[in-house]
Amino acid sequence: MSTLTLSNIAKCYPNGYQAIQKLNLEINDGELVVLVGPSGCGKSTLLRMIAGLEEISSGELNIDSTKVNDLEPGERDIAMVFQNYALYPHMTVYNNMAYGLRNRKTPKQEIERLVNEAAKMLELDHLLDRKPKQLSGGQRQRVAMGRAIVRQPKVFLFDEPLSNLDAKLRVQMRLEIKKLQRRLGTTSVYVTHDQVEAMTLADKLVVLNQGNVEQVGTPLDLYDFPASMFVATFIGSPSMNILDGEVTAEGLKLGNTLYPLPTEALNLGSIHIGLRPEHLCISQDNPWLEVKVELIEALGADLLLYCTTQDASEQKLVVRVDGHSKIDIGDCLGVDIKPQHIHLFDCKTQKRVEWNIDAFQEVSNA
Amino acid sequence: MVERRPIFNLFCHAILVLGIISIALPVWIAIVATTHENSAFATGTPFWFGDLGFSVFSELLSNASKVNNTALPITGMLFNSLVMALCITIGKLTISIMSAYAVVFFRFPGRMIAFWMIFFTLMLPVEVRIMPTFEVITNLNMLNSFYGLTIPLIASATATFLFRQFFLTVPHELVEAARIDGAGPIKFFVDILLPLSRTNIAALFVITFIYGWNQYLWPLLITTDIEYYTIVMGIKQMLGVVDGVIEWNKIMATTIIAMLPPVIVVIAMQKAFVKGLVDSEK
Secondary structure (H helix, E strand, O other), X not given: XXXXXXXXXXXXXXXXXXXXXXXXXXXXXXXXXXXXXXXXXXXXXXXXXXXXXXXXXXXXXXXXXXXXXXXXXXXXXXXXXXXXXOOOOOOOHHHHHHHHHHXXXXXXXXXXXXHHHHHHHOOOHHHOOOOHHHOOHHHHHHHHHHHHHXXXXXXXXXEOOOOOOOHHHHHHHHHHHHHHHHHHOOEEEEEEOOHHHHHHHOOEEEEEEOOEEEEEEOHHHHHHOOOEHHHHHHOOOOOOEEEEEEEOOOEEEEOOEEEEOOOOOOOOEXXXXXXXXXXXXXXXXXXXXXXXXXXXXXXXXXXXEEEEEOOOOOOEEEEEEEOOOOOOOOOEEEEEOOHHHOEEEOOOOOEEOOOOXXXXXXXXXX | OOOOOHHHHHHHXXXXXXXXXXXXXXXXXXXXXXXXXXXXXXXXXXOOOOOOOOHHHHHHHHOOOOEOOEOOOHHHHHHHHHHHHHHHHHHHHHHHHHHHHHHHHOOOOOHHHHHHHHHHHHHOOOOOOHHHHHHHHHHOOOOOOHHHHHHHHHOOHHHHHHHHHHHHHOOHHHHHHHHHOOOOHHHHHHHHHHHHOHXXXXXXXXXXXXXXXXXXXXXXXXXOOHHHOOHHHHHHHHHOOOOOOOOHHHHHHHXXXXXXXHHHHHHHHHHHHHXXXXXXXX
């Protein structure tokens, strides 16, 4: 049972490249924290710094209240699951799981008990004599997790553990990881670039961009109140539409159409308007936007309509509608959205602009 | 490329048969020669077995000190060759696997300089540096000793280079997983790297053993005492009879005996080879 504290952690490579910039993060006991971001954002570097595989340039890393900056990975009491599993190819499943315990001079009976327990939990008990190459991808993945579990470490670290599996298995393993983590209650840090994986697994989600933390929060927080355009477009699939609009005294203007909105709290001028495809709906009476469908992707449950707005600005827009809607390419549709689903972002800072929804609803109800 | 014409097949087989004949014929002649009286060689080279059977071999091994009246005990020479070949092989493998480990897995100042210096010795085999090496060995009083026979031949860039190439293919995650599992450098080397290098060690064992066994020039130079003669130079000595008859049948028998240890090593290690090739997964 342990907490992990990162204070002012930074990573600077000898060639001057700043991979992580002054990062602060508090990971509570038993929490599953997911680090997510596009490739090259520093998420893996950060994880490897926690593991001790990568040196920490400055700042302090604490596990519980012990400073572990200068400890070897083996001394930090952590366990890591690698993307390509990194199983020892010449050892049996049993020995793979027991190796870390043996190095820690755990008594033999204890090793046997722990390994068998973990194997049972992961349904590996009939495979203990196999070599890794005789296992399927999912089984190897489980052995890699077993190797982490038997050690009963303070912190689990997962480095994109599911990206080598096929789509179906990935979903299944995702659930298993979640269940397992709940059951063991071990503090975990999980790195992924897959936002669906991130959303489903995380207790706390950390979005990284170019070595900076963009936002920290629960998955729903990040979905409902993205702090920046980066988070807004990264979380959610298909990603949020960002349109260029304008704030006027009457409301939001997009091309030459107006969305009436109380704008007293906002600065007048241009602004980015974020609209999630799933929040847009087709509406016949007095819609906000006129769009023309240019391309349709049928996903079964949903249709994704790739549209262009029929106003002066001709902006691209994705709309998600029911999978059996009768819509063809070239159709012109009216599109509307509820006011609470409109996200506004500053043009310069790309940060979220707060506006008072409650005030709006009072006005419209009156 | 798949060719289905019979003429082409015939051609391929002809080439193969030619190859086999050119390699196997001398061996065949040597085997046949051991079954003839020495007088048979005066009239030409026999191509079929004579009537002596294994008697030349038994005579050779029981009366070991008499070939052409030169006092060269065959068993003693075999022993010398074996010790030399094994020392060279084991020494080479040990030193090169450790130096390759240092060069590949550790970052220290002068790492690349060390590597390139090892690499450059590839261009300086024993034959090229034979005079200075002889001088050094003489000054160290290693003439007529196993130290002198083996040490100069142990230093090897080939094996270091081959191990380095193999180590570079070991995935980095494996090293990191071992570190997280609490294995230090020595534990990693013994528990993970050595078992993974099994195949390479077997391959290099075969190559270096044959290299050591076949050494001729260096032992010839370094040993004057009959006690340290190796079998390969012994065969040459047997031919150097001043007056008298060259005992071809005994010499051929000695040659066959000298061939056996490398053959045994190849056959024994071939199993490890194949197993290693089938198992090779990192």
